[in-house]
Amino acid sequence: MMRARVRGIALAAALLAATGCDGGDGTSAPAGPSAVVFHAGDNPERLSDWGVLPVAGGRLTLAGGVVPYDLATPLFTDHAGKLRTIWMPAGTSARYDATATFDFPVGTVITKTFYYPRAGAEEGLVAPGDRAAGQGGASQGGFGLDLSRVRLIETRVLVRRESGWAALPYLWDADQKDARLHRTGAVIPLTLAREDGGRERFAYVMPNANQCAGCHVDNLASRAFQPIGPKARHLNIEFDYPGGRENQLRHLAAAGYLTGTPEPAAAPRSADWRDPAQPLEARARAYLDINCGHCHNPAGAAKTSGLHLGPEVTDARELGFCKPPVAAGQGTGGHRFDIVPGRPDESILVYRLASVKPGAMMPELGRTLAHDQGVALIRDWVAAMAGRCD
Numbered sequence: 001m002m003r004a005r006v007r008g009i010a011l012a013a014a015l016l017a018a019t020g021c022d023g024g025d026g027t028s029a030p031a032g033p034s035a036v037v038f039h040a041g042d043n044p045e046r047l048s049d050w051g052v053l054p055v056a057g058g059r060l061t062l063a064g065g066v067v068p069y070d071l072a073t074p075l076f077t078d079h080a081g082k083l084r085t086i087w088m089p090a091g092t093s094a095r096y097d098a099t100a101t102f103d104f105p106v107g108t109v110i111t112k113t114f115y116y117p118r119a120g121a122e123e124g125l126v127a128p129g130d131r132a133a134g135q136g137g138a139s140q141g142g143f144g145l146d147l148s149r150v151r152l153i154e155t156r157v158l159v160r161r162e163s164g165w166a167a168l169p170y171l172w173d174a175d176q177k178d179a180r181l182h183r184t185g186a187v188i189p190l191t192l193a194r195e196d197g198g199r200e201r202f203a204y205v206m207p208n209a210n211q212c213a214g215c216h217v218d219n220l221a222s223r224a225f226q227p228i229g230p231k232a233r234h235l236n237i238e239f240d241y242p243g244g245r246e247n248q249l250r251h252l253a254a255a256g257y258l259t260g261t262p263e264p265a266a267a268p269r270s271a272d273w274r275d276p277a278q279p280l281e282a283r284a285r286a287y288l289d290i291n292c293g294h295c296h297n298p299a300g301a302a303k304t305s306g307l308h309l310g311p312e313v314t315d316a317r318e319l320g321f322c323k324p325p326v327a328a329g330q331g332t333g334g335h336r337f338d339i340v341p342g343r344p345d346e347s348i349l350v351y352r353l354a355s356v357k358p359g360a361m362m363p364e365l366g367r368t369l370a371h372d373q374g375v376a377l378i379r380d381w382v383a384a385m386a387g388r389c390d
Contacts, residue, residue: 035063036087038107040161047155047170047179052087052111055177060113060145060152063087067255069248071234072270073286074130076371078204079192080153081129083113083145084229088257094230096249096260098268099312101226108160110227114153115145119193126151127193147176153188154206155179158227165225167209183209192369202368228294233268233311270311273377284381285311287374291363307338307349320349322389331360341385350379 035051044050054061062068066087074082088094092105104110116126129150145152152172159166170179171186185208192200229235235248249267252258261267270289271282288296288309295302296309305326308318317323320338325331325348333351340346352362354375361367 036065036109038089038109039159040107043166043168043181045181047157047181050109050111050157052085052109052157053083053113053155055147058147060147060176062144065090067252067257068239069230069235069252070237070239071229071290072237073234073273073283073290075228075290076130076367076374077114078202078367078369079128079130079371080114080116080204081150083111083115085111085113086230086257093257093259094252096232096258096262098232100231101228102230102232102258104160104227104230106160106162110158110230111155113145113155115150116153116190118149118151122191124189125191125193125199128195151190152176152179153204154182154186165227167225169206169209171206182206185209200369205368207365228290233270234290236264236267236269237272268311273374280377280381280384284377285309287377291374295363320347321385321387329359330357331362333360337389339382339385340389341387342383344379344382347382350375350382353378 035054037049037051039050047053048055051063052066054063060083062085066085069084069086071084087109088105089107092107094105094108095103097103116129119125119127154172155170157168157170159168169182169185171182172179186206188204188206190202190204192202194200232249235252237248238245239248239251241251247264249258249261249264253261270286271278273283273287275283289311293310294300296305296307297303298308306318306323307320313319321341323338324336325338331352332348333355335346335348335351337346338348344350349362352360354370355361356368356370361370
């Protein structure tokens, strides 16, 4: 009973943060019952049938029992902002793991909504939605999204069923009142209003249902589909909840959503790639981990490359230092080694991250634009390395 009461208090707070309601004196008003529906076997045609993200009063809100979260270093997706949420059935919780994705119970529903701030009245003109360092919470939609100010693109639903995880992509209607199941993917033409004042046309590519496995299956032997973000190292950061700023691991544990959780100081923590106060190497490794590590690991889709980019890797050769590519071709850019210490312009890793050419760009899925700031970080990391390749 006590656990249920603690969970109810914490999750009601998350709901109020999303809707912007309060009791008039700065205290939170009580939330209503959760309207979330776990679909154990059927795949609803409308996102609203899940009940996770109701549209009300011109806002995309969070239903009762739905908790927003953020990542220390997020995956780059053409500068889209992302509202991430998690919900679990009453009386269930995930089991903490120090390195792997948490063991979530059957019935868990995880969503990720991709959106852009509107940059004016012109159709398709959007601004970057990426957050700056240290802005976990409000900037990522933890308090809901004002639909007059954002362009919703898609919401990806991961649902944990008896048979394992299922991925369901939903494309938002033009009126932003609901999203429809869209298994075949989509291409959405947009124009990015860049921070330097320029404009860049691009095609936002919504993956089809089968392509989801390209990133979410990080072990080719087991073929097990797993969420990428909900790991201790990615969640061990502060988040702006309605009751104040709090560590996400601690918040999930207090809500009854996570068991076996150590104190945050004893849990692993990824660096924030945009925080210049943190070590350059830690930031670069965190960026490569979240963007590349799900494929570039000893069991992943890119295991034959010999380039392993997870946080546990300590062998310089595995990280690409003076390592020749397994296969030649346009993906090398004519360069000899994955990383040439001190020489980013001669490093295949930098070339592929900067490329937008199919067959050369890395990651292969999830972007059509080059992430200039991310590439600059990796360039700085390589440029600062000592040594030489003979």
